[in-house]
């Protein structure tokens with residue numbers, strides 16, 4: 001069965017049979033982009049998300065043919081969001097990535113920039129990560145060739161992977177939370193009432209400054225929200241995923257049939 005492509009408003013949507021096919025296609029996209037940016041710019045910068053689909057993609061990337069062909073030593077890894085836990089905690093997005101991918105591929109330790117979410121003060125953790133990003137994108141390896149976007153102090157990732165929760169959140173931008181109003185800040189600590197906890201998250205501005213943003217969304221429980229996000233009225237307080245509209249970059253939704261179930265076949269915008 002071939003991939004269905006939809007164009008809804010300003011978004012490109014690709015629909016895959018099931019979460020397995022979605023994870024494989026996402027792994028291929030990662031590998032292709034890594035090649036393209038390493039050849040063109042000498043490095044590839046990617047921000048990863050937590051969630052089940054990325055996890056499946058990471059396991060695929062840790063095996064052949066990717067293990068031997070991806071230019072691992074020129075890839076720089078960052079995270080879009082993190083729970084406020086130490087890096088060895090079962091809820092840590094960093095830990096999940098280390099276990100499924102980073103410990104299995106030849107990525108130098110200095111290429112991995114995890115969020116210091118173990119710090120007791122979430123605001124300090126967010127500020128430190130923002131400073132790390134600023135340093136890297138202004139003066140890190142390859143910065144002279146790529147760097148930040150003109151007229152912007154925001155980092156410019158080559159690729160940001162995002163998931164979407166059934167409530168429409170993405171990264172740790174949850175409905176009706178303060179981080180939705182973070183303006184041009186790079187990273188913020190966001191209090192999420194339903195967890196009675198803080199999360200650390202890239203802001204929508206940072207995500208929207210990326211060259212490529214790719215959502216990975218699978219599952220029946222996302223169908224209604226996906227339709228609301230892509231085809232409903234703009235109400236980002238309700239559906240924070242609607243905030244994601246890269247100003248000078250490409251937005252791609254990779255979704256499975258179950259999540260795409262309610263989408264119009266094609267609706268030009």
Ligand code: 6PG
Nearest residue numbers: 049050051052163164165170171
């Ligand atoms: C996290 C995330 C989060 C996630 C979505 C979707 O740390 O939880 O980064 O935004 O991507 O909740 O998760 P699933 O793909 O597992 O549904």
